[in-house]
Amino acid sequence: MLAFVIRRIMQSAAVMLAVALIAFLMFRFVGDPVNQMVGVDTPQEEVARLRQSLGLNDPTIVQFGRFMWNALHFDFGVSYQFRQPVTRLLAERAPATLELAFTAAAFALVVGLIMGVYCALRRDSWLAQIFQAISLIGVSLPTFLIGILLIYLFAVILGWLPSNGRGEVVKVGDWWTTGFLTTSGLRALVLPAITLGLFQMTLIMRLVRAEMLEVMRTDYIKFAKARGLRTRSIHFGHALKNTLIPVITIAGLQLGSIIAFAIITETVFNWPGMGLLFLKAVQNVDIPIMAAYLMLIGLLFVLINLLVDLTYGLVDPRLRIAMRS
């Protein structure tokens, strides 16, 4: 088991190295960082001195090494547009994005699972048909459209929920701010979380439904029925547990994409998170922020994948052996 964890961590490190290389290449070769810093009327000698002091004349491999070393210390340089360390900018906005992403993921997982199980067990009921129709909408409508429609309905027409921002936030610890502790913060979270999670929810629902129908046809479910086990135990013990393995994979990967693709939702709802920061960085060619964001998302994906792989062993005893060997 330990060997498995170590092997997976080493694989993760290799992936991160590749991501860092891409981030570095972008940082170094997409546009000239010096041009971003100096004005049009800066003398050539000044530019050359800046170039030298930034180490841009060193061999590329040395520069990459320095980039990696700094990255390991969470130092991604200074944002061109804000004149502030990138790490601090991201750290300020990370709580907003992470809270939104986890709320959306929890919503997607819980509601998707419940709807999926219901659709599988009561396949022909009218409610299952409605769920199926909703899932079609969720899969086919683009996120920004869903967001705008929700804002129009619940913020503009009904006026129940705020249309943008995070509401009141409370400071927790040194740098974390949370919207979970105030009513306005929670209310502000509802629409963006639904918008962000809807696609994943429908995906999970369809996956759970398909997997569960598949599992219900297996011999061990037939045998469980033939032994006269209680229906509840067959459905939620024997069938659901077997359904969960592919669901864990997809849900894990989807959590990564929820964080990565929060950009659109954050823009629609003017949510003060990393996605919004990234979008501004793209507009202003703020390479340090883009590079750091790339690294951060890469790291999140790698971590989530690692967690997913470790969770398999908890659910499926057959994989525990595969991990041991």
Place this chain on the structure above:
Amino acid sequence: MTEPVISVRDLRVEFVTRKGILRAIDGVSFDIMPGEVLGVVGESGAGKSVTGSAIIGLIEPPGRIAGGEIRLHGQRIDNLDPESLRRIRGRKIAMIFQDPLTSLNPLYRVGEQLVETILTHTDLSPSAARARAIDLLNEVGIPAPERRIDGYPHEFSGGMRQRVVIALALCAEPDFIVADEPTTALDVSVQAQIIALIRKLCRERGTAVMLVTHDMGVIAETADRVAVMYAGRVAEIGPVRDVVKHPLHPYAKGLMGAIPTLEAEAERLVQIPGSMPRLSNIPQGCAFNPRCDRVFDRCRVERPDPDIPRTGLEGEAPLMPGHRVACHLYTRNPVENAS
């Protein structure tokens, strides 16, 4: 005279499909006595497994029991509501499936599956249920059951898994077990062990067994009586020695003739020409008539019912009581047979 454990009368099972109603089982009747093993043989699609599923009440839609009666100790069980039926399943009637590799839930320990089944059907405490689970594993011949009970199904071999499946079927000491091809997926040597185990349990506990298989060797070794099924009907039923050694129905003769034996000199095996009709296209009269080499007019019009055969047809062996055959060749009104 003892009462049969299971009594099936004129059972009909239909599947509603887009093309119309298919009758998978059409008028099947038989009784099984306590401690008796009834072998059910026939080609694939003859309705053997469907009969078993019907008895245990696990016909999945679009299939349904369209007529007839199934009685357990004289009580009708084919018309029970799902919850009452669930209480009977596992407790009174158990079922063993073909493939032990897929019959066990891979995510639960063998012991968990046994204990859950025991707790469902008895009032035992969890620790008593576990003790009983160990006893059961011991009884079905699993070595070191105290240790193996905490194993997962994938840690058992195929034969051992089938023993676990049998232990699961025995959890509540059922009176009747449907064994649906319990040895088909196993090695020959393991097959013999499993058959011996079923035989032993039958004798010791007085459990009645319906053994569905297409392996005549298994039938000859295990069954007391045998029913030959064809196109959802019983073609011939009787004591196993009788039916295997002296089959009467032309289909049963063909089936027995198709068994290779070591003694037979290098003759070609007899084969029955053609194949079983599709359920959507069962011929009028006797379902076997298009393939029968002794077909005559009456076979194409009138459906034969299983009946006590008339003796003396071309030097047939003397009949044993309880032998029934559904063939016009053996009806006691031979007048039309001459035509």
